[in-house]
Amino acid sequence: MSQFASSAGSKPALKVRGRRVSFKTVIAFVFFGILLVTQLYPLLWLLIYSLKTNEEILSGSFFALPAQWQWSNYQGAVEGGNYFRYLGNSLFVTITTMAGVILLSSLAAFAITRFRWKYGQLVMLLFLLGMMIPMQGTLLPLMIIFKNLHILDTHLALILPYMAFQMPIAVFILSGFLRSIPHEIEESAIMDGAGAFRIFRSVILPVSIPPMMTVCILTFINVWNEYILAATFISSEKLKTLPFGVYSFVSQYSVNYGAIGAFLVLAALPVIVVYFLLAEKITKGMVAGAVKG
Amino acid sequence: MNVLKVSRWTIAAFILPCLIVYVGLVFVPILVSLYSGMLDWNGIGKSTFVGFHNYVKMFTHDSVFWPSVRRTFTLAGFSMLVQVPIALFVAVLITRFVRRPNFLVSSYFLPVILSVAIIGQLWKTIYNPASMGGMINGILTSLGLESWTHSWLTEPKIAIYSIILVSLWQYLGYHILIQFTGIQNIPSEIYEAAKIDGADGFKADRYITLPMVLPILKISIVLSFIGSLQSFDLIMVMTGGGPAHATEVLASHMYNMSFITMKYGYGSAIANVLIAMCLIATVLINALFNRLDKRYS
Numbered sequence: 001m002s003q004f005a006s007s008a009g010s011k012p013a014l015k016v017r018g019r020r021v022s023f024k025t026v027i028a029f030v031f032f033g034i035l036l037v038t039q040l041y042p043l044l045w046l047l048i049y050s051l052k053t054n055e056e057i058l059s060g061s062f063f064a065l066p067a068q069w070q071w072s073n074y075q076g077a078v079e080g081g082n083y084f085r086y087l088g089n090s091l092f093v094t095i096t097t098m099a100g101v102i103l104l105s106s107l108a109a110f111a112i113t114r115f116r117w118k119y120g121q122l123v124m125l126l127f128l129l130g131m132m133i134p135m136q137g138t139l140l141p142l143m144i145i146f147k148n149l150h151i152l153d154t155h156l157a158l159i160l161p162y163m164a165f166q167m168p169i170a171v172f173i174l175s176g177f178l179r180s181i182p183h184e185i186e187e188s189a190i191m192d193g194a195g196a197f198r199i200f201r202s203v204i205l206p207v208s209i210p211p212m213m214t215v216c217i218l219t220f221i222n223v224w225n226e227y228i229l230a231a232t233f234i235s236s237e238k239l240k241t242l243p244f245g246v247y248s249f250v251s252q253y254s255v256n257y258g259a260i261g262a263f264l265v266l267a268a269l270p271v272i273v274v275y276f277l278l279a280e281k282i283t284k285g286m287v288a289g290a291v292k293g
Numbered sequence: 294m295n296v297l298k299v300s301r302w303t304i305a306a307f308i309l310p311c312l313i314v315y316v317g318l319v320f321v322p323i324l325v326s327l328y329s330g331m332l333d334w335n336g337i338g339k340s341t342f343v344g345f346h347n348y349v350k351m352f353t354h355d356s357v358f359w360p361s362v363r364r365t366f367t368l369a370g371f372s373m374l375v376q377v378p379i380a381l382f383v384a385v386l387i388t389r390f391v392r393r394p395n396f397l398v399s400s401y402f403l404p405v406i407l408s409v410a411i412i413g414q415l416w417k418t419i420y421n422p423a424s425m426g427g428m429i430n431g432i433l434t435s436l437g438l439e440s441w442t443h444s445w446l447t448e449p450k451i452a453i454y455s456i457i458l459v460s461l462w463q464y465l466g467y468h469i470l471i472q473f474t475g476i477q478n479i480p481s482e483i484y485e486a487a488k489i490d491g492a493d494g495f496k497a498d499r500y501i502t503l504p505m506v507l508p509i510l511k512i513s514i515v516l517s518f519i520g521s522l523q524s525f526d527l528i529m530v531m532t533g534g535g536p537a538h539a540t541e542v543l544a545s546h547m548y549n550m551s552f553i554t555m556k557y558g559y560g561s562a563i564a565n566v567l568i569a570m571c572l573i574a575t576v577l578i579n580a581l582f583n584r585l586d587k588r589y590s
Contacts (some may be wrong), residue, residue, distance in 0.1 A: 028390040032397055035383065039401050039466060045428060046415050057426035104311035111307035116298050123308060130319050132575045134523045136544050137568040140551045140560050141322035141329065144336070164318035167311060186297065196303045225408035228526050232552065243410035247530065250414050257426055261418070268411050275406055279399045282406065286467070287474045290512055 043268075050074070050261030057257045073258035074266065080253065081263050085238060086245030087270065090224060093155055093241055097162040098219045101170050102212055104163070109174035110200050114186070124175065130168040135161070139232060146233065157233040158241070162223045169289055170215045177211040178204070217278070217285035224271060242267050323568065330565045332558035340558065347562035358563075361541040368457055368542065369521035376461045377513045380468030381506070385498055387469075388476045398473055401466035409463075413530030416459045420445040446532055449539035456531055456540055460524060468513045475509030476502060511582040518574050522567065543567050 049057060050073055052066040077083060112120045142161055146152045185207070189199050227243040234240055240248060249263045275282055330347055334340035351358050383401075387394050404412065421427030422444060423434045430442040445455040479502065487497050525544035528534060534541040534549050541549070544567060551560025 025390050028386050031386065032383075032391070036397070036400055038462070039404060042415060042419060042428075042462075043403070045419070049418070049426070058424065059426075100314075104314060107307045108311035111304055114297050115304055115307070117304055123312065126312075127315070130315065132519075132572050133319060133323070133568060134519070134544075134571050136523055136525065136547070137564045137571075138319065138322035138326065139548070140557060140564055141325035142318065143551075144325065144329070144557070145322060160314065161318050164315050167315045171311070190297070196297060196299050196307070199297070200307075221406055225406075225410075227408060227410040228529065228548075231529075243408040246408070246410045246414060257418075260414070264411055264414055264418075268407050271406050271408075272403070275399075275403065280395065283399055283402055283470055286402075286405070287471055290467070290471050290516055291509075 046261055046268075047265055050258060050265045052258055052261075054255075054257055070258055073262040076256065076259040077249070077263040077266055080259065081249040082237065082240075082245065083263065083266055086240055086242045086267075089155070089239060090242040090270075093158050093162070094220060094223045096155075097159050097166065097223050098216050100159065100163045101166045101219050102215060105167050105170035105215070106174050106205070106208060106212065107200070108167075109171050109178055110204055112171070113175045113178040114183075114204075115196075124171070127168045127171045130165075131172070135165050136228065139228065143232065152233060153235050153239065155239060158226075158229055161229060162219075162226065166215075166219045166222065169218060173211050173215055173288060174208065177208060181207060213281065214285040214288050217282050218289040220274070221271075221282070221286065242270075323565075326561045326564055326568075329558055330562035332561075334558040335555045336557040337555075343558070347559050348566075351559070351562055351566070357538050357541055357546055358543075360538070361543050361546045364453055364540070365522060365542040365544075367453070368460065368524065369518050371457050371461060372464075372517035372521050373514055376465055377468055377510070377517055380465060380513065381472050381510065383469050384472040384476055385502060387473055394473070398466075398470055401469050403466065404463045405467045405470075407463075409526040410530055412459065412463050413527050416455075417446065417531055420455060447536050449536055452532060452536065453540045456528055459531070460521075460527055463527075464517070464520070468517070471513050471516075472506060472509055475506045479505045507582065507586055511578065514582075515575060515578050518578060519571055522571050522574065543570075 048065060051069045051071070052073075053068075053070055056064070056066055108123070111117075112124050138161070142157075143152065146157045151157050186199050186203050189203050194202075225243060226241075227247070230241045230244040231247065234244060237248075246264065246267045250260055253259050253263075329340075331342060331344055332340040333343045333346075387397060391397060418426070419428045421430070423430040423442065429445065433439065433441045443451055446452050483501055483505070484497055487493075487501055492500055523544060525542050525548065528540055528542060528545045529548065532540045534545040538546075543563065547560050547563040547567060550556050550563060
């Protein structure tokens with residue numbers, strides 16, 4: 001911020017709340033404000049939209065607040081759209097995937113980084129290669145394989161590929177962390193005669209909570225929002241996850257605009273609540289997930 | 294030096310569960326796909342082996358293939374040449390002018406964490422005709438610019454750009470976050486030293502921030518390119534590739550061929566081209582940035 005102080009001193013300045021603020025700063029903040037509006041206003045607009053009657057929406061006075069807040073739109077969305085069923089399915093699929101990814105990838109990362117064996121690097125390379133492979137490319141063959149295994153239209157058909165495609169980044173993050181902790185911490189456990197499983201459980205697991213959180217967050221965001229696989233592999237109404245449920249609801253209630261808005265708000269709500277609680281952790285996790293290339 | 298000496302069985306117990314799931318669901322499907330890409334098969338009946346015929350047909354006789362490749366690259370181009378530079382600019386500005394940047398950065402990031410299914414429907418509503426309560430046409434009408442109103446998603450010439458705009462809107466915050474974090478990680482001593490040498494403000498950005506942020510910029514570029522190659526969930530939600538294939542990209546073409554037209558063999562062949570393009574693109578972008586990196590340092 002030293003640059004800020006010097007530029008404020010040399011340029012013509014105006015005062016905001018007793019602080020000297022340079023002209024450049026004002027321009028920058030106007031720009032930030034505009035960007036904030038473009039990024040957030042559509043979401044706010046949706047919220048207002050969801051509380052209007054059909055007539056209010058169709059009249060085109062989109063800046064106006066609803067004359068009376070139509071909570072009945074929400075009632076309609078919940079009752080007509082199986083909201084809680086979709087929510088339950090999304091929770092089940094996401095949590096199962098998270099648990100599976102954490103358990104299997106931490107075991108693998110432990111083996112890759114801590115065991116004395118020849119093929120550790122090779123296995124790691126295999127996982128790194130997988131990061132470049134797009135999930136869409138495997139959509140059709142997976143469909144054929146699942147059809148033959150008779151697990152199409154079950155939650156397993158979602159959980160398995162979700163797990164598999166989260167594993168490379170999970171192994172990458174976890175083994176990166178495990179490499180950074182010194183070997184001394186398990187040496188004393190070896191002296192005590194602990195086996196590999198005990199070392200993993202009572203030495204490695206407890207210290208690996210932070211990277212596991214990162215993996216959890218990445219898995220949550222990716223799996224919770226996934227649409228294409230869910231729409232391709234699931235056809236039973238009672239098995240649909242939330243993103244697919246949104247699509248079904250919209251095509252079913254295509255003229256009940258208020259209810260569609262309400263359903264969209266409800267569908268976005270869980271992630272937004274989680275984001276409010278864990279914003280910093282989520283942004284850090286997503287950056288960690290991005291820094292893989 | 295790894296210290297744990299363990300038996301083969303222990304290694305297997307640790308590594309195999311993960312490896313089996315991973316190889317079984319990532320690599321086996323690709324092998325299946327390489328094979329079924331050489332079949333003429335509708336998924337149910339008998340299949341005939343046709344060798345590379347599907348690929349020949351795709352490159353020479355498919356009127357949708359090349360336009361969808363072009364659109365895929367248009368999307369990637371907008372993302373790399375518009376979205377990423379804007380994000381870098383915003384990230385530089387935030388670093389310079391904002392004392393407590395967390396609120397701004399995490400607000401910009403909010404659209405990123407929402408499902409494409411929700412974002413797609415939201416923007417479909419925004420793009421609606423004014424008579425159906427659409428926001429953009431509504432604003433234009435109330436400003437007296439009725440001639441500017443369009444049916445944004447059904448006019449073949451505009452539809453793809455309407456979708457690209459949504460994609461740029463949704464992921465802008467992601468790139469801002471990535472690059473902002475990258476700039477934060479540049480040690481401040483470098484700027485202080487540069488200031489003594491007379492480099493300040495935008496000069497410092499040109500000679501310090503830009504070269505130092507190159508590795509992060511690479512991540513953004515790779516992400517936006519690979520993301521564009523893969524991105525079709527938004528298109529499937531908003532237009533399904535229509536009207537008359539006007540918003541078709543490579544991945545949606547693959548999807549429609551496989552699951553709507555039921556040409557499994559042909560769909561697999563397109564999927565294989567998509568995978569190959571992703572791999573080649575990643576390698577090329579990495580090589581390009583390695584050269585840039587050498588030139589700057």
